[in-house]
Amino acid sequence: MLKRWLAIPLLLLAGSAPAWAADCPELLQGELTQLRSKQQIDLCQRFAGKPLVVVNTASHCGFAPQFDGLEAMYKRYKGQGLEMMGVPSNDFNQEDKDLAVTQKVCYANYGVTFTMTQPQPVRGSDATHLFKVLAEQSSAPKWNFYKYVVDRQGRVIANFSSLTKPDDPEFVAAVEKAIASKP
Numbered sequence: 001m002l003k004r005w006l007a008i009p010l011l012l013l014a015g016s017a018p019a020w021a022a023d024c025p026e027l028l029q030g031e032l033t034q035l036r037s038k039q040q041i042d043l044c045q046r047f048a049g050k051p052l053v054v055v056n057t058a059s060h061c062g063f064a065p066q067f068d069g070l071e072a073m074y075k076r077y078k079g080q081g082l083e084m085m086g087v088p089s090n091d092f093n094q095e096d097k098d099l100a101v102t103q104k105v106c107y108a109n110y111g112v113t114f115t116m117t118q119p120q121p122v123r124g125s126d127a128t129h130l131f132k133v134l135a136e137q138s139s140a141p142k143w144n145f146y147k148y149v150v151d152r153q154g155r156v157i158a159n160f161s162s163l164t165k166p167d168d169p170e171f172v173a174a175v176e177k178a179i180a181s182k183p
Contacts, residue, residue: 025154035116051178058094063145067110069166084114
C-alpha cells in the first residue's frame with residue numbers, strides 16, 4: 001500500500017515536466033545559486049533556447065573593470081534575446097570569501113544587472129557541471145574573466161581569454177552570431 005501511495009506523486013511529477021526539459025542541452029542541465037539570494041537558478045529554464053555569454057569572474061582580479069563592458073554588452077543585446085551569466089570563482093585566489101563583498105563589487109561598484117551566481121569552482125574535477133561541459137566543448141578557463149559564447153542550442157561557438165575586452169570586435173561578432181543562431 002505504501003509503495004503505491006509513494007508512486008502517485010512521482011507519476012504526477014513525470015507527467016508535468018516542462019516541454020523544454022526534454023530538449024535541455026547538456027551544458028544547461030543543473031542549478032546554481034543566485035548571488036543575491038539563496039534561490040536556485042534552473043539553468044535550463046532560464047537559458048534554454050537563448051544566446052548566452054558565460055564569464056567566470058573574481059572580485060579582486062585586475063580584470064574586474066571588464067564588468068563595465070560586459071554590462072554594456074548585455075544592455076545593448078538583451079532586447080535581442082542575449083543572456084549573460086557571471087560565475088564568481090576563487091579558483092585563481094582572487095574572489096572574496098565574504099558574499100557581501102562579492103555582491104558589492106558586482107552590484108554597487110559595477111552596476112551589474114545580468115545574472116550572477118554565488119562563487120563556484122570552475123576548473124578541474126571540482127568544477128561545477130556547467131564548467132565541466134564548457135571545458136569539454138572548448139577549454140577550461142585559464143584565468144578570471146574567461147568568456148564563453150553559447151548559441152541557442154547550448155553549444156560553445158567561441159571562447160575568449162581574460163585579455164579579450166568585451167568590446168573586442170571578434171567577441172562582439174561571436175555574440176552577434178549566437179544571437180542570429182536558430183533555436
